[in-house]
Amino acid sequence: MRKLVFLLPAIGFLIAVIIIPYGYMIKYSFTAYNLALPRFSGQFIGLENYRKFLGEPAVWKSLKLTLGFCFLAVSVEFVFGLGGAILLNKDFRAKRFIMSFIIIPSMLSPISVALIWRFLLMPHFGTFLYYLARLGIVESVDMGIFSTAGSAFYTLVLIDVWQWTPLIILILAAGLVSLPKEPFEAALVDGASALQIFKNVTLPLLKPTIALAILFRLITVLKTFDKVYLLTKGGPGSATEILNMYSYRINFIRWDFGYGSTITLFILFIAFTATILLLKAIESVKSA
């Protein structure tokens, strides 16, 4: 009985902070509730919000953008992260020192990261933009990287890669260090080439760590918001309006809490499903 006392504050807190607010959200998703339009102050309208949600093209576009962003960013981060971890997989004198600097982008707030890149890539005065134009990667210094649909999206992906690859490097490097030496020695004795060793020894042994890194990243990339808010607010038009941004716009710019609740519930549904699926995947990889 005394044991329950340990859990009570936590349970109470969770009820007050999660269960009750979610309850409100579910309730509002069935009403027409718009703070900016007083005539919509909570009338019950059944599934109207949901019908609207399913038919709204902006929703599907946003979903597509979000999924595209997630998979693209995580894949690139994984590939570069693995490369970086392999490069760093040798104990050398300044290793600790260098690694603590490499990790900096992952430690910065997404807002700082967004600001750094906004500054470096702004038209006319952006420092990096100047060099990019000189190298011919970008046509001219007048280009608005964040106001052109295609480049805005891919630049956001690249910025995300810049921010999170160091963390992936860190996780994978830690994993590499903890691998047992015997399989590698045995492979060398058998005369395997570096590539063969990598494919048949390193990768399989590293699977749990890789799974962890990818799981962690896939979950956290769904939370992206700050960068989009600062850099494009949803992009030229809605070219970078990922789900979080869309929900923000409906809720806090349009103040349409009824419809907004529906969207937020959808986002939560996706996040939860993704978490559960990926947890199951981790379980099966670990036991394999």
Next chain:
Amino acid sequence: MNKRLSLPRGFGILLILAIFIVPYVTVLITSLKPMEAMFATKPVWMFRPVLEYYFDILIQKGYYRFIINSFVTAIGTLSLSFAIGIPMAYAFSRFRFFGLRKFKLFVLLTCMAPPIGIAFPLYFVFARIGLVGTHIGLIIAHTGINLGLVVLVVESFMSGIPKEMDEAAMIEGAGALTMLVKIILPLAKPGLVATGVLVFIFSWNEFLAALVLTHGGNSTLPIVIPALITHTGTLWGQVTALCIVSTIPVIVLAIFIFKHLIRGLTFGALK
């Protein structure tokens, strides 16, 4: 052990270092450039550094209060999530009860949700009880988002502490609470430090909940930065200075705690 690097590997490492450091350092350098150097059409790299932007934004324009706000929120979040999370982690690791796995999953899910999933519902609850725009409100929101992480990481550290210690303590007549405070906590210290740093960094950097739940004088640092970038023009010197200032505590913590961080992340999660 040969601690020297081969040329290609060393070059690769330097390249990686450059990629991840240069953007940040460039902004740092910019925050020190005098006006003429900042807006030249061709980037200027030789100049006399000035600190005027820092003084201007922090003191003259009074932005130091936002630093204090962020700090208060982060410490508050740390305290609250530890106060609630540590007993919960202890219960998870030591007690057996019905529905443990489901409950753990629920707790995990709460920290996997995108922040808008917590900030938005909390907004209308807080609006009714007048907590919008207060530090407490934001602390509660941050704790809500973070609690899952705290509980899970601390719990995995606690599970690593052998149960024989518990039995020995019980023989000596210690109750559950004494056991927690006198035995488990000191042993779990590295994990607690790592978790504490993570929570602090998270709260310091957090943006969406702060944007939604605070405003005006109570704002935290991350949300005042975008507000300085307006359609009518931006004071880039001040903005870059503010940005650098907001990153200092985090970088200091990260470099200082680097060793603990690795252990905390992989040890705790790779259970």
